[in-house]
Amino acid sequence: MIVDCGIYRDGRRTEGPADFSDALDEARATGDAFVWIGLHEPTEKEFDLVSSEFALHPLAVEDALRAHQRPKLEIYDDSLFVVIKPVVYEPKSDTVSAGELMLFIGDSFVVTVRHGEGAPLAAVRSRLEAEPEVLRHGPTSVLYAVSDAVVDHYIEVAAELQIDLEGLEAQVFAPTGSADSKNTAASIYTFKRQVLEFRRATNPLGAPMARLSSAGVPFVDDGSQPFFRDVNDHLTRAVEHVEGLDRLLSDILSAHLAQVGVRQNDDMRKISAWAAMAAVPTMVAGIYGMNFEHMPELDWVWTYPAVIVLMGLAVAGLYRLFKRRGWM
Secondary structure, rough: EEEEEEEEEEEEEEOOOOOHHHHHHHHHHOOOOOEEEEOOOHHHHHHHHHHHHHHOOOHHHHHHOOOOOEEEOOOOOEEEEEOOOOOEEOOOEEEEEEOEEEEEOOEEEEEEEEOOOOOOHHHHHHHHHHHHHHHHHHHHHHHHHHHHHHHHHHHHHHHHHHHHHHHHHHHOOOOOOOOOOHHHHHHHHHHHHHHHHHHHHHHHHHHHHHHHHOOOOOOOOOOHHHHHHHHHHHHHHHHHHHHHHHHHHHHHHHHHHHHHHHHHHHHHHHHHHHHHHHEEEEEEHHHHHOOOOHHHHHHHOOOHHHHHHHHHHHHHHHHHHHHHOOOO
């Protein structure tokens, strides 16, 4: 559906024709105005009207309708098509979800298409309308403001994930160890999936931002390169942070698996120690359980208590030996 439609002249929102085509013609006629249309998960019928009025390329329209695109920048004859994936962090479930935001930048117009709930377009529009000196730069100002807001939010989400990672790290490296290794491993893998979702949003965006940081991009104001370079610098920080989280998660998983192996070895040593202590009286009892006739000690008065004491001393000696070696 169409969320908002505004005409901006000399950096300020003004009243204009309700028809898209008339509004665009008026904006192009004055030379200092542009039209900004915002859509949220439009249907094909809704978007056909917009795409026909603004002569959007059919391949870009198809991408905007179907979503599930990687961050990218594509240049067509009549417009510039940019895909950005904003992310949202849910503190209650400790999960990261990514939406999609498409921008069509052309001669005196901007069309934004939002999928999901992660795009901060309402806040960006309000902020820009309060800064007419920025809006005077036309559609480029919208592209910069949207990308800057999304990338800055990347850094905030990365900080939240860092806090969660520190908690998971404390759980894995607790002195007593984790009582439930299956749940710990599942938590690590789940966290790694969240980081992977985050990387899918941040890493591919580097190439479009680098392209916008250079001159010669159609429909982008030539004086905007320093601002996009600043966005690219923030994106680089976010990407490095995400990659650091991924490396730490791999190290934590390896450490957890090593701890599990050590605990299993400890358990096997304890089981082996108890089995060895049980083997001594079993062996002695097995010897005297053989029904041989010529066993002289069977006729001795003290044979039974002597054998019991011998087995007890042997078991006690083994217990002391294993205890000293840390097997018990």
